[in-house]
Amino acid sequence: MILVTVGTQLPFDRLIKAVDSFAEELTKPVLAQIGKGTYTPQNMKWIKNIEPADFDRVFRDATVIVSHAGIGTVLTAKRFGKPIILVPRKASLGEHRNDHQLATVSQLVGRPGIYVAQSDDELKDYLLQDLDSPSHEDASDAGRASLVSYLKGYLATG
Amino acid sequence: MAEKKLKVLAASSGGGHWEQLMAMRGAFEGCDIVFATTIPGLLAKYGIKDGLVLPDCSRDSITMSIRCFFSAFSIVIRHKPDVVISTGAAPGLFCLLAGKLTGKRTIWIDSVANVEKLSLSGKLAGHIATLWLTQWQHLSRPDGPHYAGAVL
Numbered sequence: 001m002i003l004v005t006v007g008t009q010l011p012f013d014r015l016i017k018a019v020d021s022f023a024e025e026l027t028k029p030v031l032a033q034i035g036k037g038t039y040t041p042q043n044m045k046w047i048k049n050i051e052p053a054d055f056d057r058v059f060r061d062a063t064v065i066v067s068h069a070g071i072g073t074v075l076t077a078k079r080f081g082k083p084i085i086l087v088p089r090k091a092s093l094g095e096h097r098n099d100h101q102l103a104t105v106s107q108l109v110g111r112p113g114i115y116v117a118q119s120d121d122e123l124k125d126y127l128l129q130d131l132d133s134p135s136h137e138d139a140s141d142a143g144r145a146s147l148v149s150y151l152k153g154y155l156a157t158g
Numbered sequence: 159m160a161e162k163k164l165k166v167l168a169a170s171s172g173g174g175h176w177e178q179l180m181a182m183r184g185a186f187e188g189c190d191i192v193f194a195t196t197i198p199g200l201l202a203k204y205g206i207k208d209g210l211v212l213p214d215c216s217r218d219s220i221t222m223s224i225r226c227f228f229s230a231f232s233i234v235i236r237h238k239p240d241v242v243i244s245t246g247a248a249p250g251l252f253c254l255l256a257g258k259l260t261g262k263r264t265i266w267i268d269s270v271a272n273v274e275k276l277s278l279s280g281k282l283a284g285h286i287a288t289l290w291l292t293q294w295q296h297l298s299r300p301d302g303p304h305y306a307g308a309v310l
Contacts, residue, residue: 007173052199071271072174074310075181103273107294108310140310144181147267147293147307151185154265154289155164155241 167239172197
């Protein structure tokens with residue numbers, strides 16, 4: 001199953017419309033979490049928000065995640081070991097306050113299991129491929145361990 | 159008698175800020191930890207009992223911000239943490255401010271989403287935090303924010 005998610009805070013109809021436009025050509029079923037969007041998908045299953053109780057199951061069932069470039073979803077995809085395709089929100093299209101999602105993807109592109117789609121065609125191409133999952137051990141684990149041990153040390157200095 | 163555990167209040171808004179806080183949970187091992195966030199379901203999602211709920215707020219609403227600040231302040235007074243830590247955004251900053259005003263140690267870790275510059279909350283946190291961190295090496299400065307690693 002392909003899971004499309006736009007987060008809960010802002011609508012992202014451009015992404016939902018794009019996937020809906022080619023959902024029938026994909027080999028896997030699609031579930032879209034549309035959040036505050038107003039566009040109603042015609043060719044795929046959709047829900048407004050994933051309830052916390054259903055969250056783990058939905059993520060586990062997904063083989064790939066398509067998402068806005070929100071850090072929460074990137075971390076969640078990594079936690080569940082799922083490849084993630086990111087479509088950054090653009091301020092010029094009224095999709096966010098600023099272009100920080102474009103800046104975020106510029107730093108994430110090329111990381112294991114993370115794919116950045118800059119156009120609908122790129123997005124569709126990725127969805128027709130078998131994408132590699134993030135590896136269990138990668139550079140980001142070292143960065144996290146470093147941060148955690150630094151914080152631990154700071155807390156211990158009382 | 160066993161030594162008193164360090165009491166830590168870890169607060170963030172929902173979404174990415176919360177996932178980042180959860181990603182660094184290991185740092186609180188051995189502490190008496192109280193989590194606070196703006197979306198109640200997130201506490202259950204991570205199996206956290208006795209977590210606290212903060213009203214959400216942003217720079218767009220002054221009324222909500224005032225409500226959020228008083229709620230943050232009452233949490234700090236009631237729970238008496240030794241350290242207040244936040245990954246953002248505004249609700250976490252208010253917890254830090256309440257911590258600062260009551261003489262606690264305060265830690266700010268700016269969101270990894272802020273790649274080009276600190277968030278507004280992150281910049282303000284520089285005046286409040288006893289430990290002020292960014293998750294990007296290129297945003298660190300000798301006087302802070304400092305870089306010590308990143309969740310991503």
